[in-house]
Amino acid sequence: MADAQPVLSLYDEPFWAAMAEGRLELQSCASCARFRYPPAPVCPDCLSMDYAWTPVSGRGEILSWVIFHRQYFDDFPPPYNAIAVRLEEGPILVSNLMGIMPVGNWIGEPVQLTCRQHEGRRQHAFEWAGAGAEGA
Amino acid sequence: MAAQNDLSGIAAMIGVGHTDWPADHARVRAGDKPHDSYGYAAAAFNAALADAAISRQDIDGLIVGPTIANERMGELLGLDVRWGGQADAMTAVLEAVAAIRAGYCEVVALVYGNDQRSAAVKYGGPDAMGGNAFLSYVYHAPWGFTSQGALYAMMARRYLHERGMTEAELGEVAVAQRLAASRNPNALMREPITIEDYLASRFICEPLHLFDYCLINDGGVVLLVAEAEKARQISRKPVSIKGVGRFDLNKGATSLEPRLTDYYHSAQSKVADQVFEMAGLGPRDMDALQIYDSFSLHVPLALEGYGYCRPGEAGRFLTEHGISLDKGLPVNTSGGHLSETYMQGWNHQIEAVRQVRNEAGDRQVPQCRHVHYSSDVAGKAISIIYGAP
C-alpha cells in the first residue's frame, strides 16, 4: 500500500498552490463566469480558454456521502467518510466531513469549508453548518 | 436517425466460447496461474469455434478487448483479417454490427481475455489506473475516495434517499442473482443467500455490502458475429441482433455530476427509444434482461432507465414483481458479475445467446424469445437486443 496522492495535471498545480496557503480557489471562466472543477484548459460551456483563479465562498451542501470500511491507502485507515459537496458556486467537490457529524441522513445538510493538514499537504475539508452542529 | 433501423437483424451471434471460470479460479486461489490474458482468450477462441462449428478461415474481422493488443492476439490465433479494432464487450458488438453493415467484413471474432485476479489488478488505492488519471475514482484519492465501488456507493446513497428505496430492496438484486448462479454450473458463487445474509454481510464502502460488489477472477470470452445471410449459411443456431443503441454522458463526469444528479437516466431513456424502435419491440416483449452489474445498483437504474418500471418504483419492482428465475422478469440469469464471473460484460452476451437458443439448462427462461442487454458503465448507456432470427 501507499499514501493517497493528488493527480497533478498542468492545471491542477495552481489549485494545490493556493490550497497550500489555506485558500480554495477554482477556475472561473473569463467569458461566461462559470466555475469549473476539476481544473481544465477550457470552459465546457462556452469553450473559452481564458480564466481566473477565484476564491469561493466555502458554503455548500452535502449531495451524498459514504463510509469506507476497507483500507485502500496507508494514510486513510478505516472507517472514514467521504462526502460529495455541491458548492454555492456550482461545482461538486469530493472531500471529508470533519468534527461533529449529523445524526442519520447527511444529504442536504449545509457545510462550510475548512482547511486541514493531511500528511505532507494542506487540503480542503468541510464542517457541518446545520442546526445541531454547535450542540455537542 | 432512420438509417439506424437498417442495422436491425443485419448481424447474428453464431458462436460463443469461454474458459472454465470455476476451475481456473480455484487454481488461481491456490497460487497457480493457468494462463495470461492472451492464453485465456485463446482457450475461449477454440471453444467458440467449436460452438459455432465453423472454421477459422471463415473469420475476416477481429476485435479484441481492452486488456489485450490486437496485433499480438491476431498473431497468436493465426488470423489475418480484412478489418480490426479494440473495444469493450458492448462496444465490440456495436462495432461488429457497424463493420458488417459497412461491408468491411462478414464474420467477426470478438476476443477477450483478462488475468486481472492472478495479476492482482487494482481497481482502487494508490495503483488504480496508474494512480494518475482524470477518472472519478482516481482523481479524488487525496480525500481517500477511491475505487469503482465507492462511486456506486456515493450514487447509491443518494439514489436510495431520493427514491425512498431500502437497503433490503436493493439486496434483492444480490439474492436473485445468486439464485440464478446456483443453477449455473459455470458460476463461481453457487451457494444461495437470503436477504438476512445480505443485510448481515460486511460493508465495503457503506452503504454497499460485500454482496453488492462484483467478483474478481481470471478468464476469457469469445463471441462470433456474422452477417445475417452468411450466418444462415454457416450456422445451425444463429441469434439475431435486433437492436443496438448508445448514448454517452461525459459532461461533469470526474466531478460525479451525472452520477449524482441524473443516475444516467437521461442517457438510458434516449437509448431505450433508439433500441426498442430499431427492434420493433418494447420492454414488455423482453423475456429476460442482462444488465452489466459491476455493482448491484446497476439493476434498479436500468429497470427505471429503460421503462421496465417508473422512476421511484424500482424498489417495489425488485421485491413485488421480482427479478429472479422464480418470479417476475428474470435479470442476470447466469448470476452476472456478482455471482457468475466478472468478464466485464462479455459473459452477459453469452448468457443472452444461450437463453435465446434455449440452451441454458436448469436456469432456462421458458419460451425465451428476446433478451435485452444493458450497460451504463461510467455514463455510457449501451443496449443490445437479441432475439430468435
Ligand SMILES: [Zn+2]
Ligand atoms: Zn465559459
